[in-house]
Amino acid sequence: MVNYFGLYVGNSTASIALFKEDGKVEILANEAGERVTAAVVTVNSDEKVVGSTAGATSYSLASCAVKYNKRLLDVTISDESMKTWISESLVKIDGETLNSLTYSVSVEDSKKPLSCSTTQIASLIFKKLYGIGVGGAPGQDSFSCVIAVPTHWDDKSRQIVADAATQAGWEVMQVINEPAAALLAYQIGFEKPPVDQIALVYRLGGVSCDATVVSIENGFQTIVSHVRDDSLGGKDIISVVTEHLCDEFKRKYYLDPRESRKAMWKLKIAAMGIIHTLSTISTSSRFIESVCDGVDFNPTISQARFEALLSPLIPKFTAPIHQALIEAGVEKNQISKVVLCGGVLKVPKMRSVVSSMFDCEICSGLNPDEVLACGAAQQAGLLAGHSDGLGITEASRELPLLETPVHVQVNDQEVVMGPGVMPISHFMNLSVEEPKVEISAKQEQPSDSFIGQGVIECSEAGDLEIHIRLTVDNELVAEAVNTETKELQKVTFALQPVC
Known part of the structure; x- marks a missing residue:
């Protein structure tokens, strides 16, 4: 049995999903039983530990715990953003350009600091996911994956990620956009018959936030607008709750922890734990030992209080949604599905706010920080069964466009196919009194005309489901399924130019 994988490595967390031969997708847990692994690499003289809870929470390890590495893999970032992110890092970063950036970690046992490039850190995280994959698919020789990355990343950034994964042992099948992965996770665009629709993908992560409007026609996705804000994320919620704890401690003990x-x-660590707990229950308490001058602190925050602290941030978090709709020229009532992804959207208030903005289906059945890995795994399964030669890092390609409609006559009914991106499909129901379906097609173009015809021979009359597909090879494929016997018959013919 061969399994395929979907990988998502964010600034805060990483996750891996397994696509099984039966078509089901399963999130794999790490050795600690966690379905999401912290994207933190703790560097010391003996080893480099990925996903360590201690590295993420220990003050003594803060100077050697690399966090938020993903944003430095983006070669399109501005110098200003790069300098800001370098200044925010608790681990010293050397270098003047993105290509030369290295983390410099001082260790007690060595006079010379340890150095790691941003690509090496990324490769270590992919290696961690590789180990989880090996555990989830024992006995498998090769491990193929699809990776989800931000929409705005160019081919060079995508190649950097692909190379980092390859160094970790993965065979990278493709690098896809995060919004595409989100839609794939919920099988949006795979409806039968195909449904033309407009979807919105909203992601709220640890250090960034984005909204994407996607048009889906005949199963093809087109990004209509994409708005991203790298200054917003879960870190802002953590800051607000941290400030509240500071004020409460100062009010109670007359000591200023600042x-x-x-x-x-x-x-800050207590605030992170409180936010996580309030995602599932209505009240959260945390015991914090020796905050200031040996004074312990045991704060309690209710869901109502947390939502009051969160309220000033909500307009900022929803601003990308409004801007994406404006840039797409789309009204809220035209959105048919909203997909939520990103760990912050586990917060009930945030899900409620986004849901109240739209009168449509809100796709939130999957864990928000597992959505992108699930979607990438779905794509891996599709590529395994239908390889179309799309390059690993190729984010888009030119597709054949049918500009002039094709008129298809099915017995006494007419169907107009196109204009649109090929292949184009159409579903219809038909009742026949004779065991056959006569089909003819005609396309009028300014310089030429094309015609074709065929007959589907059925074993008996009755109610049929007809599926008509116009391929890129200028062929028309028609299938008829008897609704009672489930018998399938089909015919294929080419549209030939009229001499």
């Missing part, structure tokens, strides 16, 4: 970096670190 005067101590270590105290602020402890309160």
Whole structure:
């Protein structure tokens, strides 16, 4: 049995999904039983540990725990953004350009600091996911995957990620856009018969937020607008809750934790735990040992209080949605499905706010921080069964367009196919009194005319489901399924030019 994988490595977390031969997708847990692994690499003289909870939460390890590495893999970022992100890193970063950036970690046992490039850190995270994949598919020789990355990344950035995964042992089948992965996770665009629709993908992650309007016609996705804000994310919620804990501690004990970096670190870690807990229950308490001058703190925050703290941020978080709709020229009532992804959308208030903006289906059945890995795994399964030669990092390609409609006559009914991207499909129901379906097609163009015809021979009369498909090879394929016997018959003929 051969399994295929979908990978998502974000700034805060990483996840891996397995596509099985039966078509089902399963999220794989790490050795600690966690379905989502922290995208943190703790570097010391002995080893480099990926996903360590200690590395993510320990104050003493903060200077050697690399976080938010993904944003430095994007070669399209501005110098200003790069300098801002470097200044925010608790691990020293050397280098003047993106290509030369290296993390410099001082270790006690060595006079010379340890150095790791951004690509090496990414490869270590992919290696961690590779180990999880090996555990989830024992006995498999090769491990093929699809990786989901931000929409705005260019081919060079995508190649960097693909190379990092390859160094970790993965065979990269394709690198796809995150919005495409989100839609694939919920099988949007795979409806039968095909449904033309407009979907919105909203992602709210740890350090960034984006909204994408996608048009789906005949199963093909077209990004109509994409709005991204790299200054918004879950970090803002953590900051608000941390400030609230500071104020509460100062009010109760007349000590200001803002005067101590270590105290602020402890309160920040407590804030993260409180937010996580409030995603599932209505009240959260945290015991924080020795915040200031040996004073312990045991704060409790209710869901109502948390939502009050969150309220000032909501207009900022929803701004990309409004802007994406404006740029797409789309009204809210034209959106047929909204897909939510990103760990912050586990917060009930955020899901509620986004849901209240639209009168349509809100796709939130999957864990928000597992959606992109699931979608990437779905794409891996599709590529395994239908390889179309699309390059690994190729984000888009020119597709054949049918500009002049084709008129198809099915017995006494007429169907107009196109204009649109080929192949084009059409479904219809038909009752026949004779066991056959006569089909003819005609296309009038300014310089030429094309015609074709064929007959589907059925074993008996009755109710039929007709599926007509116009291929890129200028062929018309028609299938008829008897609704009672489920018998399938089909005919294929070419549209020939009229001499």
